Amino acid sequence: MKVVPKVNTDGLYLEDELVDDAFSGVVPFYAQPDNTDQDADTEPTTPELVGYTVGVPITTPGLFKPQFNLAAWRAYESAVYEAQEAYIAALNDWQSKGRAEEEQPLYVAPKQPDNLWTEGLTPEQIAELTKQPEPQPKLREELTNTQIAMADMYEQMLAMQAELKALKEGR
Template sequence: MKAVPKVNTDGLYIEDTLVDDAFSGVVPFYSYMEQGITDVLSTTESVTQPEDEPSNEPESNISGYIIGIPVTPGLFRPRFDLAAWNAYETALTAAHDSFQQALSGWHALPEEQRGDMPVLESPPQPTLWIEGLTPEEIEELTRPQPIEPNEMDRLGSEMVTRELEALELRQQNEAQGAQIVGLELRLLSLENS
């Protein structure tokens, strides 16, 4: 088993899901609608009914896709480009059909006229995982957020403020004490004279 990404119908990453190790490609997953209740995943048995009778099976809707291609690291909100995937699948099919035609033509030739066997040339796989956020949204996410102080920081700040106030009061006391001593000395010198 391996974990592969699961995306919604817009290609935006939802979560990882476990699949068989051999899984690759892109496959849809469905939600079922029954009597107005949506997004209830269930399995139903196939029952053959006459064509003129309405079916009691729930209606199925594509809810998203399971992607067998790993998510490109470094994306803020990964989005799978479903249009690019479909174009790539179409190009692969066209390349395979062209190879089959060339191979059939090669086999139809006599051995002495064949030359080199045709080679399947697959188109390069495009970048399928892209950023799902706009540059403005990324800037908003990456902007440094103001840090709100916790209670310990707040108490520490208050304690430093109180210690500074106490130091200022001590300095004022010393200055006033020195003035008082100076006045007492002047008074003693006046009394002695």
């Protein structure tokens, strides 16, 4: 078993899902409609596309909100399909010409794009997420007062220690 990401219909990461090790590619998943309101005479409602289970690992570290490029994936799938069709046509042509060993066509799969996972947040959204909150004036004042009170208590403790030491020496 392995963990793969699930994305919404815009490609934004939702959660991880545990799948079989052989899982690959991109597979849609659907929300099941609530059929309790339907009469027996009405047509059943079709499930609504909610997102995709993606068998392509997130290879770019440090993304705040990973987004899978569904358009690039569809283009890649289309290129794979076209390459397969071209190979089948070439292989059929080769077989019809008598199968000369040195001329046998080879299937060459298109390279999978590297940029399938990108950042789903804008730079402004990332800046908002990563900025340090400013302490509120009241909290700052309370912190200052607490530090002053602790300093006073420390001075009192030192004075009490000195007084105790003097009492012990004066016995």
